[in-house]
Amino acid sequence: MSEEQAVQPTYPRRAKIGLILGPSLFLLAYFLIPSSQLDHAPRFVLAITLLIATFWVTEAIPMAVTSLIPLVVIPLVGATDIDTIAASYSSPTIFMYGGGFVIAIALQKWNLHRRIALNIIDMIGTQSQRIVLGIIISTAFLSLFVSNAATALMMLPVALALISEVKEKEILTGKSLTHFSKSILLSVAYAATIGGLATLVAAVPNALFAEIARTQLDRTVAFYEWLLFAGPVALIMLVFLYFYLTKMKFKVDSTNQDQTIDFIKKDKKNLGKMSRDEIWVAIVFGITVFLWVFKTLVFPDHIADNMHDGAISVFGAISLFFIPSTKKGERLLEWRDLKELPWNVLILFGGGLALASSFGASGLNDWIGDTLQLLEAFTPFIIILLLVVIVLSITEILSNTAVANLVLPLCVGLGIAVGLDPLILMAAAALSAGSCYMLPVATPPNTAVFSAGVLDVADMAKAGVWLNIFSVIVITLAVYFWMPIVFGL
Structure with missing residues (x-):
């Protein structure tokens, strides 16, 4: 060529x-x-x-x-003023997400993510089904606080090493080996996606939900509130994922599995004891998560109310630049480490918020509300169900960030039209936009594991369609029944 x-x-x-x-x-x-x-x-x-x-x-x-187009053209024609548009690109939620990215970079730099994963897998066991469970738990845990794309890339080498170990030692052979390999890789992809549903810092649709609620509805959604609402959704999905992969779709015959997988113990031994750098990163990470979840219990109301999750996230990130590392003349993080920071995602996020603010400031939400009044004929449950199905279907072929940027502002007008709290519809859209399992292009975790060359498109599509169907059921029921209880709607 x-x-x-x-x-x-x-x-x-x-x-x-x-x-x-x-x-x-x-x-x-x-x-x-x-x-x-x-x-x-x-x-x-x-x-x-x-x-x-x-x-x-x-x-x-x-x-x-x-995503920068709104900053230029919308104020230029007088549709919305520049202050409203520009503020969207520096919202507190973007800082929350950006700070989380910085902390994730530190986890990867000092290999703490690998230690966490190996310890969880070793603790749960090294039988084939327990390995799958360990992969699911460790991947989901990391994706609570790290973007699902970064989590999948962290866990993929662990999964591939496990497959190689099982194959080389002939612990599993034939169909059982094939099933084990596919279930391990799909566990990484799907658990990374599902774990990200549970927190505001792990998935862009969730963070976008919180920011639009703050700017358009004047309602603050705290980290712990979303965790209390979406955490059970993620947990139910993870339980279903484990049983579906190991008991139904990719069942492994382990009756003759008389060898143990010592790759985990070897890797743990090679890592050695936790270095001082790892310990400090773990402390900063732990304090940040603790403040996200328990700030209302630790501080008086007047302080907790002014302590935005974005400020906590940036506090954790800044701390890493103060603490000296064991490398001479360096700290835990240096500015050059931020070359790994996905600035494009933050700008994309800002563009979505700019459109959302324009919808409200220009009066477009009111027009959308009037236009969608025909939906009043449907019950709230059916409206939520239709929204979940539509958003989840679209997200299989389009970027979930782009879909969330477009759909979440529309949910404000839709809620007005049908007399339903927009927060409910926005939550349904956010969770649906973050739930896509069928195609390699649907999410970065799917793309990452598909690149390993073990899975066919058919494997992912056939497994993913059942997760999609189950997601529709769980998200619809959770938003309709559980969310009003958590948020007092």
Whole structure:
């Protein structure tokens, strides 16, 4: 293949379609909707949202760059003022997410994530089914506080090493080995996704939910509140995942399994005792999580109310730059370590919040509410169910961040239209946007494990469809019955 043939085009076919389709939808929406029905400001916000959504879906230009469009064009035409738009890119929730990313970088730098995972697996046991359980628990635990993509990348080498150990020692052979290998990899992908549902700092849709609730509904959603609500959802999903993979989909015949898997113990031994650096990272990590969860119990109300989860997250991140490490002349984190920080995700997050603030400030939410009043004919339960099914289906083929950015602001107007608390619909959309299991492109964890070359698309699709169906049931019931109790709605 020549060098010219190997070079990728500047604009692939999908991007070219987006470059044409996006502006076309913008023009159609702005000029075909009569001004008597929708004023200039909300009409422009609706039109630019269609353009941005098209660019996100087709990746006509990088998604983070697309996310900066609202900062330029919306204030320019007077749809919303610059202060409202610019504030979205520096919201407290973005700092919460960014601080969590920094702490995750420290966990990886000092190998603490691997020690946590190996200890959990070793504690649970090294029989094939117990290994799967250990992978699920350790992956889900890490993804409570680290992005699901980073968690999957952390755990993938552990999973591959386990598969290699079992294969080389012929602990399992034939169909049992194949089933074990696939269940291990799917456990990493799915547990990383499910664990991220439980906290505000692990998945963008959850954090977006909290920020839109704060800015659009004037309601503060604390870390512990979301954990109390979504934690049981994640736990039920993880239990189902374990039994589905080990007892139904990829059952392993371990009757002749008379050898132990010593890879875990060897790796633990190679890690040695916890270094001083690991201990300090663990202390900072522990204090940060403790404050996220228990700040209302530790501090008086007037202090706890002013202690945003974003400030706690940044406090943990800053602390890592103060503590000296065992490397001469260095601290636990140096600025150069932040080259691993996913700035694009933070900008993408800001773009979604900018659109959400524009929906409210321009009056577009009111128009959406009036337009969707036909849904009043349905019961709240059916509305929640339909929303979960639609969002979960869309997220299988589109970025969950992009879907959350588009759907969550719409939920405010939908709630107004049907007389249902928007917080309920937003929670349903956030959890659904974070639950996608069928395709390798659906989530970064799916993509990561698929790259190992062990799984077929059919394996992931067949296993994922049942998780999707179960997710629809669990999320709908949790949002309808459990959320009003936790949030006092």
